[in-house]
Amino acid sequence: MDHLDGNVLAGPTADLFLFEPTTTQGQCQSCADIAMLGQAMVYGQPMGFVARCRNCDNVLIVIIERAGQKSLSMRGLRWLRVADRAMNDRI
Amino acid sequence: MTTPAAGWLTGSLARAHPLTASARSITFTVPGWPGNDAGQHVDVRLTSSDGYQAVRSYSIASAGPGGEIELGIDRLPDGEVSPFLVDDLALGDTVELRGPLGGWFVWRPEQTQPVQLIAGGSGVVPFIAMTRTHASVCSSAPMQLLYSLRTPNDAFFRDELSQPSATARTTWHYTRTVPPGWSRSAGRLTAEDLKSKTLPPEQAPLTYVCGPTGFVETVSRALTSLGHAPDTIRTERFGGT
Ligand SMILES: Cc1cc2nc3c(=O)[nH]c(=O)nc-3n(C[C@H](O)[C@H](O)[C@H](O)COP(=O)(O)OP(=O)(O)OC[C@H]3O[C@@H](n4cnc5c(N)ncnc54)[C@H](O)[C@@H]3O)c2cc1C
Ligand SMILES: [Zn+2]
Numbered sequence: 001m002d003h004l005d006g007n008v009l010a011g012p013t014a015d016l017f018l019f020e021p022t023t024t025q026g027q028c029q030s031c032a033d034i035a036m037l038g039q040a041m042v043y044g045q046p047m048g049f050v051a052r053c054r055n056c057d058n059v060l061i062v063i064i065e066r067a068g069q070k071s072l073s074m075r076g077l078r079w080l081r082v083a084d085r086a087m088n089d090r091i
Numbered sequence: 092m093t094t095p096a097a098g099w100l101t102g103s104l105a106r107a108h109p110l111t112a113s114a115r116s117i118t119f120t121v122p123g124w125p126g127n128d129a130g131q132h133v134d135v136r137l138t139s140s141d142g143y144q145a146v147r148s149y150s151i152a153s154a155g156p157g158g159e160i161e162l163g164i165d166r167l168p169d170g171e172v173s174p175f176l177v178d179d180l181a182l183g184d185t186v187e188l189r190g191p192l193g194g195w196f197v198w199r200p201e202q203t204q205p206v207q208l209i210a211g212g213s214g215v216v217p218f219i220a221m222t223r224t225h226a227s228v229c230s231s232a233p234m235q236l237l238y239s240l241r242t243p244n245d246a247f248f249r250d251e252l253s254q255p256s257a258t259a260r261t262t263w264h265y266t267r268t269v270p271p272g273w274s275r276s277a278g279r280l281t282a283e284d285l286k287s288k289t290l291p292p293e294q295a296p297l298t299y300v301c302g303p304t305g306f307v308e309t310v311s312r313a314l315t316s317l318g319h320a321p322d323t324i325r326t327e328r329f330g331g332t
Contacts, residue, residue, distance in 0.1 A: 004330055022195040038194070
């Protein structure tokens with residue numbers, strides 16, 4: 001199945017996170033790969049958004065957007081490293 | 092970096108012109124638009140009279156401050172949203188917009204390393220924002236574009252890319268039909284093409300690849316095989332195959 005890049009998560013997460021997700025680093029629970037969320041593989045509509053590890057395919061994040069409500073699961077991430085706003089501006 | 096305005100903004104179609112037989116440039120006036128970086132995208136939301144909503148992402152061809160954004164939309168014959176944006180949306184009509192979005196697939200004026208842009212079809216749109224920004228800030232970073240198209244008639248923004256004043260050189264590549272007298276026969280981009288037409292790993296370029304998912308997949312794999320480190324390749328897949 002065709003996929004998109006993590007960049008596309010910026011819209012659906014705009015009102016969930018105060019930080020820019022696509023330039024935020026995270027570590028995969030499953031294979032320990034560290035990447036920017038913008039580098040994840042994203043499977044889009046209609047089921048919502050499923051972000052998978054670029055290295056091992058593990059499901060990192062699931063976002064379901066439906067009828068004025070959003071569900072977010074970050075089950076496949078060990079951690080996210082969020083830069084301070086000023087730092088984020090410089091990536 | 093330009094972060095999104097809160098919630099959905101309203102864009103009103105201010106100008107439009109055909110880019111090809113199947114594509115159109117549409118420029119919206121967007122009150123509250125904070126400006127955007129080159130390479131960012133916007134989510135467009137349409138609501139039908141029965142309340143059904145469709146959201147699609149579109150790269151922004153314009154960049155910088157200001158309350159207007161230009162998009163370049165290709166019509167997918169069976170698509171839900173793109174035929175409407177290309178054929179039906181009239182001047183003064185409004186859509187909802189969320190953005191500007193994304194911080195990874197962007198080029199900023201302070202970047203100094205050489206830049207190779209590789210576009211397939213409508214994938215050139217974010218690169219238009221990058222080449223415009225490159226020219227407008229008089230950047231000294233080398234920037235060049237390899238643009239793969241089905242036929243010579245499918246080029247978006249050909250005049251702009253071919254202008255003598257363009258600061259990023261464009262190399263054209265055709266997959267179905269070539270212009271008369273073209274040296275390479277029509278065909279998909281190969282690793283050989285990429286080797287001869289793009290900046291080599293030795294120059295430590297940052298390479299941006301954008302277009303249909305299948306195109307991005309093939310090109311980024313070939314770049315890795317030519318020795319580019321995966322972290323020096325930034326991709327924007329548009330979907331489809
Ligand atoms: C970050 C991002 C930026 C984008 N920027 C642009 C842009 O600048 N210009 C632009 O024209 N499009 C762009 N796209 C694609 C756009 O979001 C839509 O996918 C596209 O307009 C098709 O929507 P639709 O509703 O008309 O088709 P749909 O009803 O969604 O799909 C119709 C059929 O076409 C297939 N399909 C979906 N997308 C594509 C595709 N891109 N190529 C080939 N087949 C496809 C589907 O699998 C389906 O079978 C971008 C996508 C992303 C994720
Ligand atoms: Zn993994």
